[in-house]
Amino acid sequence: MRVLVVVEGKHEHEGAVGTLIQRLRTDLVDLKFDRLANSDIHIHHGKGRGYFKKAIRWMLDAQEDGFDAIILLVDRDRVAERVVEIAEAQNHIAVCRIPRALGVVVEAFDAWMLADEKAVSAALGAAIDTQPEPEGIAHPKEHFNALLAGLGLEWGGAALYTRIAATLDISKLAARCPQGFAVFANRLRTM
């Protein structure tokens, strides 16, 4: 199965998202990544439900390009409507029927990387405390950076997130990120 994976930060998140996807669905090995903001996927007006339209446009494009399925992850970025719009796109089959797993990360992808302190500690080589509820952190990237700074470490780039994604406890991630990860994981498993 050839799957298009659309994420907010292609280079930053590709490794970690790919790892999470394959831990949830071992059969998905042929993944091609693209960036949500790819200007070729053009919705020019911003009129109407922007993320709903954007998701449908990505699905149509994936279908035209011969993909068998699409996975799309967007950050909520404190905009509640995105959850509704992406849920609508997940269920909308009138325009496009390609199998899909669409998800909204609350508030940004870095939040998922904070869910399991043991995995983070192992990846950093330094013990950290259990972090606040990830979906309650308004600015997860800044939170992660502050955590590293407190340890005297610099952000380890995409490789760090890939290491965390490889070892984190999926059940714990789902339990601590019920609005974002749990919903997405369910859609991915049933895709």
Add this chain to the structure above:
Amino acid sequence: MITQFHVKNYKALRDVTLPLKPIHVLIGPNDSGKTSILEAIAALCRSVDFHFDQIFPSGGNPSHLLWDTLGDDVVSLTAEITDHGATGEYRIGCILRPGADQPTRDNETWTPHGKAPHPIPMTNPGSTTVQTAYCSNVNDVGRGLVKLLHDALSGVAFFRWNPRMLKLPVVLDSAHRLSMDSSGFGLAQCLDDILGLDRDRFRKLETKFCDIFPEIKSVQLVSERAYQWPKANQADDLPHAAEASGKSIYFQLQNGKSIRAAQASDGLLLVLAYLTLLHLPEPPRVILVEEPENGIHPKRLGEIIKILRQLIEGQNRTQILMTTHSPYLLDLFKPEEVTLCKKEPDGSVSVHPLGLLPDVKKQLEVFNLGEIWTAEGDEALAKSVVDGEK
């Protein structure tokens, strides 16, 4: 109204047939034949009012207007017309012979729906038009046909707006009463003519204009040194300054100040030009507009199309055909009002009505038409239409 237009052997239009709606827009890349289609429609309409040597764009050897300069030298233009409950097909054939100074008439026919072609007799083909031919040979059939063709096609106006020309003061010239040239030059006179003819009509125009631009209190026409109308074959040149006085457009603002048209925005003048067309006592039957979006803010385009749709609905006789490169403009149209033009590898033009494309209709549940166009692209859309037709 022209419900279908067929052109053969004109420029890149080797053999093109397109269904047309009361308001219709042509899209496609540059050099895809959109303007040629408008020119061909203009030529057919002009054949009702003008001699054949005046119906095509002037300049150069007329044979250069042919698709195939080595073969057939006849350009064929055919319109299916519905008007006053009558339907039929009006066809003209024009010979564009290499070396000849001007096009000549091959034939003209009118074919009422379901009947045999009815040649239009020209006692002196070199100097008569449809109108003069029938006026000199009046009978009931002739009068009916002249009226039908006149009502459907007469007085075509082809606009390639140039806001600079719209703003110029104009020397009043009775030969150009209630008209503008293709650039929009003459707007001041046109407004002055409307004011002189019917003050209430002018006030309605002014009120609509001020509703759209609430910062403006009134439109004024002031006498001042002005420009003469360009000669017919110099339409794209700047008119010459004249000693004579003419009329200039001024806008009185709500704050009491008054500004000349030359100081106003392009969009403001373009909206005024469209409203002027809407308020003419007898608007042209066919209006052709190239890229009406030029100089207009995307949000303002809705007002323009609203004005044009009002013109169609109010008059119930005017047809408007336009070209565009603007997805924002396209958002304001239904798929059946849009035709995509495409250049084929052999250099000829093919046309693809978007109304025939089921995928477009499906996508309209989510996207605006302009979004579908820009997202899919011209090539993919044209291919979808072709696939759909199969």
